[in-house]
Amino acid sequence: MSLSTVRRLTCTRCGAGYDPDREIYTCPEHEGVAGVLEVEYDYAAIDDAFDADLDGVIPSQWKYAAFLPVADDAEPVTLGEGGTDLLDAPRLSDRLGVETLIKDDGRNPTGCFKDRASSIAATKAKHRGRDVVTCASTGNAAASLAGYAARGGLDCRIFVPSDAPAGKLTQPLVYGADVLAVEGTYDEAYDLSVAVTESYGWYNRNAAINPFLIEGKRTVGHELAEQTHVRGRVPDWVVFSMGDGCTIAGAWKGFREFADLGYVDGTPRMLGVQAEGAAAIHGAVQRHGRGGEGTDDGEDGADGEDDSADGDDTAETLADSIAVGRPRNAYKARRAIEESGGASVVVSDEEILRAETLLGSTEGIYAEPAGAAPVAGVRQARRQGIIGPDEQVVVTVTGFGLKDGESARRATGGLDRIAPDISEVERRYGPAESGTSVL
Structure with a gap:
């Protein structure tokens, strides 16, 4: 096997390098999952292989195959992922007070x-x-991996906390996966999945430790770089919710690569958003001198170069996709925020629910709580003066709303039940104006 554009895997903690053809998840010089690895590339080879004529037409993330760490002879297992739209949001802009x-x-x-x-x-x-x-997984990664395992003809075995949303657990079952509900937290399910990987030799999709998977996530940065380039403006801010930290780190890496290679002019600042009940990365950002107001009790996440998974933090938030008490990629997330000149904020569950209904009612986009959290984060950043009124912001919705219908019902207050009588309608909206009947 050959990964022609990959130079090596490097430990973010000690700098040790490893052959990218070797199946390795974390640096063996450190206990547990502390030694998170980084994929380093031969960018000259990538530049030679990639067609940098950016036209904004993105059929899937495999448009950026030259950037992806897969073997030259590997056949992609794909369902057409990536290539998602970048939409104008005029009504949401009016409500947030920023484009x-x-x-x-x-x-x-x-x-x-x-x-x-x-x-x-x-x-x-x-x-x-x-x-x-x-x-x-708390649900989304389980469903996602199960779908792609089915597509690729692979068996899939998932570990989830027993309190994960029922809708998210049904989806991987439909895809044929074994879903094992662990009587414990996400972090306990995570630790079990790592132990099982070591014992059985199954291929581990956990993006926080498998160094190659964050590289797939970084295609959203490539897409945003291309899409905003076609629009003629680099956004001032790109906003992501944060759980383990992989997503914002990957997005920053992808956008920065396009700028470093000269494909686009400049980079945005990254705004990371966490829920109040799961704010470990925000705490680390705060201690290192960046970010907005919020939790900073000296215990949220790791410190210095060892922003690791050590500790016994618990996560308490309805935004289950970012309910991570011990983020494994806190260092990479913090680095993305600092390198970009960005910031982090925390928001309450109530603010997340309000953002979910705001996004739906203004722009017709139905997001699960973690997907709506960036909207709440922009509101928070506007209040704190982090984002100015003349700037442009891109919020990234990371999950569809039907993933968690219970939170949506909580956000909206549920149905208005009425008798089958027109007087019930008149009581709410007043009598119909004369001459308006279509009969």
């Missing part, structure tokens, strides 16, 4: 951003001759 665009990744094949990574996982697992793929 806002929406990158709607809830339109991916299984309804979430994580399809970008799952396609890479299934492709690499199949090419390596692995029959079983696995991961831990």
Whole structure:
């Protein structure tokens, strides 16, 4: 096997380098998952292989195959992931007080951003001759991996916390996966998935430790760079919710690569948004001198170069997709925020629910709570003066609303039930004006 554009895997903690053809998840010089690895590329080779005529037409993320760490002879396992629209949002802009665009990744094949990574996982697992793929998940990664495993003819075994939303657990079952509900937290399910990987040799899709999967997520940065280039303006801010930290880190890497290679003029600042009950990365950002107001109790996440998964933080938020108490990629996320000159904010669950209904009622986009959190984050950043009124913002919706219908019902207050009588309608809206009947 050959990864012609990949130079090596490098430990973000100690700098040790490893052969990219070696199946390795984290640096063996550190206990547990502390030694997260980074994929380093031969950008001259990528530049030679990539058609940099950016036209804004993106059939899928495989338009950027030259940037993806898969073997030259690997057949992609794909459902058409990526290539999601970048939408104008005039009514939402009016409500937020800043020009806002929406990158709607809830339109991916299984309804979430994580399809970008799952396609890479299934492709690499199949090419390596692995029959079983696995991961831990609060729901979205489980559904995503299960769909791509089915597409690639692989068995899929998922570990989820038992309180994950029922809708998200039904989806991987339909795709034929074994879904094992762990009586514990996401972090406990995660630790079990890592132990199982070591014992059984299954291919692990956990993006926080598998260094290749964040590389699939970074295609959203490539797409945003291309789409905003065609529009003629680099946005001032790109906003993501943060759980393990992989998504914002990957997006920044992808956008920065296009700028470094001269394909686009400049980069945005990254705004990371976390829920108050799961704010470990925000805490690390705060301690290192960036970010807005919020939790800073000295215990949220790791410190210095070792922003790791150590600790016993619990996550309490209805935004289950970002309910991570011990983020494994906190260092990469913090680095993305700092390198971009960005910031982080925290928002309450109530603010997230309000953002979910605001996004739906203004622009017709139905997002799950974690997908709506960036909208709440923009509101928070506007209040704190982080984002100015003359700037342009891109919010990225990472998951479709039907993933978590219970939170949506809580956000809206539910149905208005009425008797089958027109007087019930008149009581709410007044009598119909004369002459308006279409009969």
